[in-house]
Amino acid sequence: MAQALQETGQRASADLYLEIQLFYARQMPLLEARKLEEFLETFTEDGYIEHRPNGWKLVGRKQLLIEMTARRGDPDKPKVEEISARDAREQNIAYYDGLVYRYWFDRIRVQILGDGAYQVNYQAIVTMTDRATGKVSFEPTTTVEDVLVRGADGELQTRSRTVTHDTPNWADKIHNPVEG
Amino acid sequence: MAQALQETGQRASADLYLEIQLFYARQMPLLEARKLEEFLETFTEDGYIEHRPNGWKLVGRKQLLIEMTARRGDPDKPKVEEISARDAREQNIAYYDGLVYRYWFDRIRVQILGDGAYQVNYQAIVTMTDRATGKVSFEPTTTVEDVLVRGADGELQTRSRTVTHDTPNWADKIHNPVEG
Amino acid sequence: MAQALQETGQRASADLYLEIQLFYARQMPLLEARKLEEFLETFTEDGYIEHRPNGWKLVGRKQLLIEMTARRGDPDKPKVEEISARDAREQNIAYYDGLVYRYWFDRIRVQILGDGAYQVNYQAIVTMTDRATGKVSFEPTTTVEDVLVRGADGELQTRSRTVTHDTPNWADKIHNPVEG
Numbered sequence: 046m047a048q049a050l051q052e053t054g055q056r057a058s059a060d061l062y063l064e065i066q067l068f069y070a071r072q073m074p075l076l077e078a079r080k081l082e083e084f085l086e087t088f089t090e091d092g093y094i095e096h097r098p099n100g101w102k103l104v105g106r107k108q109l110l111i112e113m114t115a116r117r118g119d120p121d122k123p124k125v126e127e128i129s130a131r132d133a134r135e136q137n138i139a140y141y142d143g144l145v146y147r148y149w150f151d152r153i154r155v156q157i158l159g160d161g162a163y164q165v166n167y168q169a170i171v172t173m174t175d176r177a178t179g180k181v182s183f184e185p186t187t188t189v190e191d192v193l194v195r196g197a198d199g200e201l202q203t204r205s206r207t208v209t210h211d212t213p214n215w216a217d218k219i220h221n222p223v224e225g
Numbered sequence: 226m227a228q229a230l231q232e233t234g235q236r237a238s239a240d241l242y243l244e245i246q247l248f249y250a251r252q253m254p255l256l257e258a259r260k261l262e263e264f265l266e267t268f269t270e271d272g273y274i275e276h277r278p279n280g281w282k283l284v285g286r287k288q289l290l291i292e293m294t295a296r297r298g299d300p301d302k303p304k305v306e307e308i309s310a311r312d313a314r315e316q317n318i319a320y321y322d323g324l325v326y327r328y329w330f331d332r333i334r335v336q337i338l339g340d341g342a343y344q345v346n347y348q349a350i351v352t353m354t355d356r357a358t359g360k361v362s363f364e365p366t367t368t369v370e371d372v373l374v375r376g377a378d379g380e381l382q383t384r385s386r387t388v389t390h391d392t393p394n395w396a397d398k399i400h401n402p403v404e405g
Numbered sequence: 406m407a408q409a410l411q412e413t414g415q416r417a418s419a420d421l422y423l424e425i426q427l428f429y430a431r432q433m434p435l436l437e438a439r440k441l442e443e444f445l446e447t448f449t450e451d452g453y454i455e456h457r458p459n460g461w462k463l464v465g466r467k468q469l470l471i472e473m474t475a476r477r478g479d480p481d482k483p484k485v486e487e488i489s490a491r492d493a494r495e496q497n498i499a500y501y502d503g504l505v506y507r508y509w510f511d512r513i514r515v516q517i518l519g520d521g522a523y524q525v526n527y528q529a530i531v532t533m534t535d536r537a538t539g540k541v542s543f544e545p546t547t548t549v550e551d552v553l554v555r556g557a558d559g560e561l562q563t564r565s566r567t568v569t570h571d572t573p574n575w576a577d578k579i580h581n582p583v584e585g
Contacts, residue, residue, distance in 0.1 A: 056427075057423075058420075059239040059243075059419040059420050059422075059423045060238075060239050062239075062423055063237075063239045063242055063419075067236075067334065069332070070331075070332040070333065070334045071334070073332065074332060074348075145366065145391035145392070147331075147348055147350075147366050147391075148331075149329070149331050149350075149509070150331065151430075151507075151508075151509050151510065152429070152430040152433065152434060153430065154427065154430045154431070168434075168507055170507075170509075170532060170541070172350060172363075172366050174365045174366045174391040174392055175392065176391070176392055176393075177392065177394065178392065178394065178398065179364075179365035179390075179391075179392035179394055179395050179398040180365075180398075181350075181363040181364075181365060181366065183532075183541040184539075184541075185534045185539035185540075185541060186505065186507050186532050186534045186541065210539075211505040211507075211534040211536070211539075212505070212534055212535065212536055212537065212538065212539035213536075214537065214538065214539055215539050218538065218539040218540075239419040239423075240418075240419050242419075243417075243419045243422055247416075247514065249512070250511075250512040250513065250514045251514070253512065254512060254528075254548075325546065325571040325572070327511075327528055327530075327546050327571075328511075329509070329511050329528075329530075330511065352530060352543075352546050354545045354546045354571040354572055355572065356571070356572055356573075357572065357574065358572065358574065358578065359544075359545035359570075359571075359572035359574055359575050359578040360545075360578075361530070361543040361544075361545060361546065
């Protein structure tokens with residue numbers, strides 16, 4: 046909605062900044078609720094998510110849906126045995142089973158790229174609450190760079206998400222530790 | 226202040242969104258500081274707080290004040306022995322003794338209900354810093370739905386707060402673990 | 406930019422509030438990245454940081470740079486042995502070696518002091534991600550009071566930062582625990 050008012054290089058207006066905050070406030074709970082198809086509708090058809098360093102890049106809603114369906118699990122199932130993100134992919138294990146995960150963002154910054162596109166940078170941490178016990182554990186902190194664009198209806202969509210983990214060994218860390 | 230400009234179903238303006246953010250930024254530190262009467266003045270007289278699932282609902286400032294006075298404790302007292310929220314209620318124990326707790330909100334979303342009422346949804350996590358040792362522990366994550374209304378002076382007040390915990394067993398979890 | 410519109414005692418406008426949010430979103434990643442000279446350019450020449458209670462006050466960019474250079478360490482070096490903040494100062498140890506730390510703010514409140522100065526209050530928690538293992542630990546929670554002013558170019562700068570730790574023993578706590 047704030048599109049027409051924004052030019053490349055300008056600071057984001059309070060309206061645009063709020064629109065972007067609310068985009069994430071709508072997008073991320075869909076992932077947390079495992080509403081994967083609805084979540085991916087907030088991405089462009091060719092949108093991608095890349096994990097750095099030593100990670101992987103999944104391109105397009107279709108590939109993302111296959112991977113997420115296999116991995117995102119069910120909070121109401123028992124937790125799987127301790128496993129890393131990399132091993133979960135290699136062994137095809139839903140490593141979020143038994144966990145309610147939530148994303149926490151801070152330091153959202155917006156750069157106007159023109160043509161209704163925005164580069165958004167932020168830091169993120171993921172809490173994982175053990176559904177059975179309530180114990181909270183944390184994934185390593187990350188910094189994220191998104192490019193958002195506007196779809197045909199003017200609504201924001203994520204065209205790319207590049208997640209840089211604060212440890213190069215994030216994918217080999219035990220993801221669901223029994224002890225905190 | 227932004228009231229006149231807002232109609233049911235409209236998106237919240239940046240002004241209204243900020244007003245709501247600032248409402249919480251003023252409200253929650255009162256609870257953290259155990260200024261319970263001042264905290265409850267930010268609720269309507271008949272305001273309630275409900276904890277789901279397997280929890281309880283406390284209705285009206287009077288009932289809330291009785292319960293909170295008995296439970297919220299004093300950070301400068303020693304920590305009580307390990308106890309759950311449910312047992313603390315049954316045994317009338319101030320289970321926040323010895324702890325500085327702080328609330329962290331994210332994903333604030335606002336729906337305009339009309340007549341100066343707003344439904345606000347967010348996620349929350351509570352940190353508990355052990356006053357003596359500085360050790361930080363966490364309550365299980367939650368999602369929250371508030372209804373805010375405007376008092377006679379136009380200021381926002383909480384009419385209802387419904388807290389859904391991310392584990393059904395939250396009330397039976399040890400609330401103040403000796404180990405993290 | 407919003408300066409001209411703001412008078413003492415007024416509520417912060419959405420524009421000013423966003424400007425302050427973005428100031429922190431630019432300032433704090435500089436500290437996290439150990440870009441200490443750039444970080445200190447976001448302070449006034451005589452700006453100070455004070456830690457309460459039982460802490461210390463460092464006054465002016467020069468003193469802050471000396472202290473931070475000696476203490477802020479390098480995430481790519483190995484972690485130092487378990488040590489407290491106070492001992493790290495006494496023994497001149499870079500106690501953030503091996504750690505990626507990030508600041509998380511909430512409850513930002515702004516008071517307009519006049520003459521383009523603002524008192525900003527917020528709560529903060531610091532995550533420390535072990536660069537080698539990805540394990541996340543936390544410094545005790547804090548509340549912070551800043552005074553921001555405008556430099557010659559109109560940009561915000563921090564004139565003072567007073568950090569109150571939620572435990573009086575924060576400086577003697579083990580800062581980099583091997584276990585959680």
